[in-house]
Amino acid sequence: xSDRAPSFWVIARRPRWIGxxxxxxxxxxxxxxxxxxxxxxxxxxxxxPVEQTETVRPLSAIGEPQRPVAADTTGQLVRFxxxxxxxxYVVLSDRxxxxxxxxxxxxxxxxxxxxxxxxxxxxxxxADDAAAAIAELQQDPPPRAMEGRYLPxxxxxxxxxxxxxxxxxxVPELINLWSVTPDGVYGGYVLAADAPAGLDExxxxxxxxxxxxxxxxxxYAIEWVIFAGFxxxxxxxxxxxxxxEETAEEAEESLLDPAVE
Amino acid sequence: MPIGPRPADxxxxxxxxxxxxxxxxxxxxxxxxxxxxxxxxxxxxxDLQLFxxxxxxxxxxxxxxxGINFTTVVLIAHGWLYVLYLGTDFVLWRLIxxxxxxxxxxxxxxxxxxLSFFLERRVPAQAEAAITRASATxxxxxx
Numbered sequence: 001x002s003d004r005a006p007s008f009w010v011i012a013r014r015p016r017w018i019g020x021x022x023x024x025x026x027x028x029x030x031x032x033x034x035x036x037x038x039x040x041x042x043x044x045x046x047x048x049p050v051e052q053t054e055t056v057r058p059l060s061a062i063g064e065p066q067r068p069v070a071a072d073t074t075g076q077l078v079r080f081x082x083x084x085x086x087x088x089y090v091v092l093s094d095r096x097x098x099x100x101x102x103x104x105x106x107x108x109x110x111x112x113x114x115x116x117x118x119x120x121x122x123x124x125x126x127a128d129d130a131a132a133a134i135a136e137l138q139q140d141p142p143p144r145a146m147e148g149r150y151l152p153x154x155x156x157x158x159x160x161x162x163x164x165x166x167x168x169x170x171v172p173e174l175i176n177l178w179s180v181t182p183d184g185v186y187g188g189y190v191l192a193a194d195a196p197a198g199l200d201e202x203x204x205x206x207x208x209x210x211x212x213x214x215x216x217x218x219x220y221a222i223e224w225v226i227f228a229g230f231x232x233x234x235x236x237x238x239x240x241x242x243x244x245e246e247t248a249e250e251a252e253e254s255l256l257d258p259a260v261e
Numbered sequence: 262m263p264i265g266p267r268p269a270d271x272x273x274x275x276x277x278x279x280x281x282x283x284x285x286x287x288x289x290x291x292x293x294x295x296x297x298x299x300x301x302x303x304x305x306x307x308d309l310q311l312f313x314x315x316x317x318x319x320x321x322x323x324x325x326x327x328g329i330n331f332t333t334v335v336l337i338a339h340g341w342l343y344v345l346y347l348g349t350d351f352v353l354w355r356l357i358x359x360x361x362x363x364x365x366x367x368x369x370x371x372x373x374x375x376l377s378f379f380l381e382r383r384v385p386a387q388a389e390a391a392i393t394r395a396s397a398t399x400x401x402x403x404x
Contacts, residue, residue, distance in 0.1 A: 216337065223344065238361055 008243045017239050024235040028228040035224030042217030053077060053149075053207055062150055065115035065184035069152040075207030078190065079147045082109035082117060086141065088178045089134040094167040097123045098203050103130040105199055106169060106189075107137070108178050109146065116182030118153075118174050118189035119146060122199025133198035140197075148190040149204045266357045266395045274356045274392060278385045281349040285370055285384070288346040289377035291339040296374050298332040308332035343371040353384070357391045 011017060053073075059080035062073045088108030095104040102125045109119045121142060124130040156170035166173075169189050175182060195201040266274055301307050307320040312328040323330070347368055354364040367384060370377035 220340075234361075237355070241358060244358075 006243070006246060008240065011243045011246070012239045017235075017242070020238065021235050024231045028231040031224045031228035031231060035221045035228065038217045038221035038224060042214045042221060056147060059111065059117075059150070059186075059190075063186050063188060065186050067187050069150060069188035073150065074152055074188075076150050077147070077193070078150045079145065080109075080111050080117070080190075081144045082111045082119070082146055083144065084109050084119075084137070084141045085178065085180050086138045088180065089137060090166065090174060090177055091127065091130045091134070092166050092169060093127070095123060095202075097200060099200070100125070102200075103127055104169070104202065105130050105133055105137070106174065107142065108174070108180070108182075109190075110180075110182070111186075115184035115186060116175075116178070116180075117186045118169065118171050119148065120169060120189060120191045120202055122192065122195030123202045124199055129198065133196065136198055137196055142192075142196050146190065146192060147194070148192040150188050150190055152188045265391050265398070268395055270356045271392055271395070274353070274388060277349065277353045277356055278388050281353050282381055282385060284342075284346045284349045285377040285381040288339075288342055288371045289375065289381070291335065291342050292371060292374050292377065294335045295339045298335050302332055346371045346377075353388065357388055359391070 012021075053075045054077060056077040056079050059078040062076050062078050063069060085108040090106045090108075092104040092106060094101055096102075102123050104123055105121045107119045107121050109117045111117050119142075121137070122133065124133055153171040154168040156168060156173045171185060171187065171189060175185060191202050191204045193201070193204075298309070301309065301320060302323070305320070306322060308323045308326060309318060309331040310321040310326045310328050311318050311331045311334075313319060313321060314327065318331070323332075350364060350367045350370075353359075354367070367380060370380040
């Protein structure tokens with residue numbers, strides 16, 4: 001009787017079941033795509049994507065005077081045109097570059113339409129180097145066209161400013177130090193991309209975007225993967241059903257009619 | 262034609278039937294809750310909030326919800342309970358060796374409102390019928 005009953009693979013190769021397999025694969029593919037979609041949705045990026053911050057954009061499109069820096073524009077590369085106030089250079093201590101701790105030279109830039117912007121121009125290893133660079137900047141001001149990374153102001157409490165120590169770039173503190181009263185000020189500061197002569201560039205890596213994981217979407221993604229596997233399994237089960245059915249019919253016939261054996 | 266259950270599976274089928282009945286009632290209830298949630302969310306633009314600032318449970322615009330968004334909880338719970346329902350559907354379908362169409366029809370019970378309550382009656386009856394047929398065949402074969 002076994003040679004009369006078709007094997008599993010003979011049934012599986014019938015056009016009907018090949019068609020069913022194609023259908024099941026298509027469904028599984030659809031489920032896998034849905035799983036991909038859920039997986040993509042499970043990463044909810046809080047900060048701007050890298051490509052966005054690494055494209056230089058005009059400052060006017062990113063920030064406004066008298067406003068804090070928005071989360072999705074933090075670390076954005078910006079360009080603007082500004083005039084530097086010669087008497088308003090400030091030196092900050094304990095600023096760490098890749099080459100070690102040192103000093104920042106911070107300038108007071110008056111952006112074309114009036115408001116002021118603090119610009120961290122460059123890094124120097126010693127206070128003397130920084131002072132020398134400032135003397136040079138007062139003779140030969142930085143270029144009008146500035147480019148750099150726009151960052152939120154640091155908090156003034158973190159420095160011992162009462163004892164003349166200044167190591168944070170706090171815009172509200174700088175306003176008090178500047179000789180020219182600003183006509184509005186940006187809530188952040190700009191890390192200049194190119195340092196003027198005598199100073200090193202300040203290292204400013206692109207921002208790391210904080211990514212939060214949405215577990216619900218992760219589980220949905222897993223669910224779709226299981227469903228996709230199930231679609232394939234269903235095909236196998238259905239072919240097997242057909243095979244069992246035919247085998248059972250054979251068995252039944254042979255039971256009713258012993259002559260078949 | 263499907264071949265019907267194996268006689269040896271009959272105790273397992275009975276267990277699967279009782280699990281299916283519980284699951285179909287839960288799924289049916291959550292489907293009705295989901296329909297109500299859709300009406301409030303898309304009809305009236307409000308979600309049901311639990312433990313909000315102004316009381317235990319009340320309707321609030323989705324954006325203003327600070328407590329637990331009960332509407333969303335219902336949505337998520339229905340999704341997972343429906344998967345459970347599909348699981349019981351699958352087990353029953355496998356054990357009784359029904360046709361694939363019937364598997365799909367039972368699966369619809371978690372999608373079409375109120376259908377699962379009818380199925381909760383109909384499916385066990387059909388399962389019992391299949392069991393009876395299978396026992397009869399088994400007897401015929403053994404005799």
